Amino acid sequence: STATPYSWSTYVVLDAAALVPGGTYVFSLSGTDKFKAVGKATITVIANQAPSPGVFEVTPTNGVALETLFTFTGSLWSDDVDDYPLSYRFMYVVGDYTSDSQPVVIRGSSMSPSTTGILPVGNDANRQVSTLLYVSDRLGATAVAISTVTVQPVQKAAAELTAFLSTQATNLLGDAESNQNPELLVSLASTLTSVLNSATGEETGTQAEVEAATEARAELRVTLVGALAAAAASLEKTSENLDSQ
Incomplete structure (x- = not known):
């Protein structure tokens, strides 16, 4: 007589850390018919592993x-x-x-x-x-x-430092917008913040120049927040950009 094909499926859920990267695993399936005849099949799986160190x-x-x-x-x-x-x-x-x-x-x-x-x-x-x-x-x-x-940190005289930060911020924000790169905006925000914060006590010049520069940087912080928000809003909401954000 001719055997009748039979399909059967099940799912095996493994813990995320159950398989060793690069390890070889054999899965087997056996079946028994009403006459006690046994059939068996196996499949070999090699667990994926990360790229080799370079x-x-x-x-x-x-x-x-x-x-x-x-x-x-x-x-x-x-x-x-x-x-x-x-x-x-x-x-x-x-x-x-x-x-x-x-x-x-x-x-x-x-x-x-x-x-x-x-x-x-x-x-x-x-x-x-x-x-x-x-x-x-x-x-x-x-x-x-x-x-x-x-x-x-940047080492410049008080007035020069503030002008430098303002110019760099404007240029970098422009690059982020023109490249439609939200990730660059995030990185830029972190970098500018670190430089502004580290500048306190690092600047040189007369006391009046330092005080004026400190006040100017406080205003620059506010301006940068607004500029970053505006730049982010202007980015095209493509699926790639949304995934990045």
Whole structure:
């Protein structure tokens, strides 16, 4: 007689940490008919693993907030041929990176392994900023690399510092708007805030100049908040931008 095909399905839910990345697992199914004859089938599954570690380089390793344009580059990262393409995302945190850190985006996920950007003033202890590279394959497995740099506050005379901050803010806001880049706005807001805050006590000049500059920076903070809000509102609400926000 001819066997009648029979379809049957079920679902197996595994804990997120149940499979070891790169591990091989065999799933088997057996069936018994009314005559006690047994049939069996197996399937072998290899758990996806993150891309193999490569190199993450940031140049220069020392710079000044708002002045230095840093270059972030990932190279020599690899994965199984079926897991390509790889995507690269760059972020940073001020100070040391911990599990509680909330990284700020330098550039969102892209297949380009390099980008450029500015960074905020480093932490008070040693002016350190931790930059992070997230490398993901097409299935979402992600590896992380960290590179630290030193970012000093801007050192200028009081009046010159305020004018510099205003000019830089205007230029950078314009870039964020023209590039339709909400992530750049977030990064810019963080960087400008860090520079404005670190400027207190760092400026040079007469007492009158310092007091005038302090008042001007207070006004600049208000102006920047308004400008950032206006720039964000002007961005086209494409699906990509909405996902970034």
